Amino acid sequence: MKKTWILVLLCIATVAVSVRLMIIENSRPEGTMDASQEVIDCIMTRASVRKYKPKPVNDSIITTIVKAGMASPTAADQRAWHFVVITDQALKDSISDSFQWMKMVEGCAFAVVVCGDMDKLFDGDREDGGFWVQDCSAASENMLLAAHALGLGGVWCGVYPNGDRVEKLAEILNLPNILRPLNVISFGYPEVPVAPKDKWNPEQVTYNEFLDSRGQK
Numbered sequence: 001m002k003k004t005w006i007l008v009l010l011c012i013a014t015v016a017v018s019v020r021l022m023i024i025e026n027s028r029p030e031g032t033m034d035a036s037q038e039v040i041d042c043i044m045t046r047a048s049v050r051k052y053k054p055k056p057v058n059d060s061i062i063t064t065i066v067k068a069g070m071a072s073p074t075a076a077d078q079r080a081w082h083f084v085v086i087t088d089q090a091l092k093d094s095i096s097d098s099f100q101w102m103k104m105v106e107g108c109a110f111a112v113v114v115c116g117d118m119d120k121l122f123d124g125d126r127e128d129g130g131f132w133v134q135d136c137s138a139a140s141e142n143m144l145l146a147a148h149a150l151g152l153g154g155v156w157c158g159v160y161p162n163g164d165r166v167e168k169l170a171e172i173l174n175l176p177n178i179l180r181p182l183n184v185i186s187f188g189y190p191e192v193p194v195a196p197k198d199k200w201n202p203e204q205v206t207y208n209e210f211l212d213s214r215g216q217k
């Protein structure tokens with residue numbers, strides 16, 4: 001008798017949860033998911049952060065950020081990349097001293113160098129400016145967004161396709177020839193909050209076939 005009552009109660013609870021889920025599903029605006037506004041806010045409020053608090057970032061957060069990088073799409077799902085995580089102060093100093101535009105690396109908690117792996121290119125991809133650049137770029141933006149979501153900030157510092165920078169960075173990090181560094185991304189807790197820029201410009205958007213300013217093909 002007691003068992004029957006428990007079963008009846010379980011059935012009622014299951015139905016109640018299902019109905020609640022159906023209501024939530026139907027009340028969502030078309031094309032949105034749970035937490036969608038948080039994701040959009042994260043994308044819209046990201047800004048390059050170049051000054052950091054002298055506060056370490058724990059290993060599990062570093063791993064989460066690199067995992068977010070590896071979650072990005074890649075051409076032919078080839079994942080022709082390698083991530084060099086830099087926590088060593090001497091290496092950070094060396095990068096900062098060697099590149100005029102990377103002075104912030106000295107004071108960052110850690111940096112990631114996103115490299116293309118020339119041994120993993122798919123048949124037909126090119127070493128020079130191939131799809132690997134897009135793969136590594138997608139991974140880089142994923143990491144910047146993940147860092148921002150976790151309360152950190154970062155900045156992408158360009159390396160490839162500048163041959164001198166590629167060569168110098170490869171020398172500092174003792175990179176094997178097959179790894180081509182696309183960038184250095186420094187991360188850390190922002191010293192002060194950095195306001196995002198509003199870059200929305202509808203004039204840079206067109207729909208369908210391109211028409212000139214007079215509306216002609």
Ligand SMILES: Cc1cc2nc3c(=O)[nH]c(=O)nc-3n(C[C@H](O)[C@H](O)[C@H](O)COP(=O)(O)O)c2cc1C
Pocket residue numbers: 046047048049050101102155156157158159196197
């Ligand atoms: C390919 C690339 C190279 C960049 N190189 C540098 C760099 O060497 N040093 C730097 O301070 N910022 C660098 N940046 C960051 C840009 O300056 C920054 O993204 C831009 O000013 C827009 O600002 P925001 O990121 O705050 O929106 C680079 C960004 C990209 C995408």
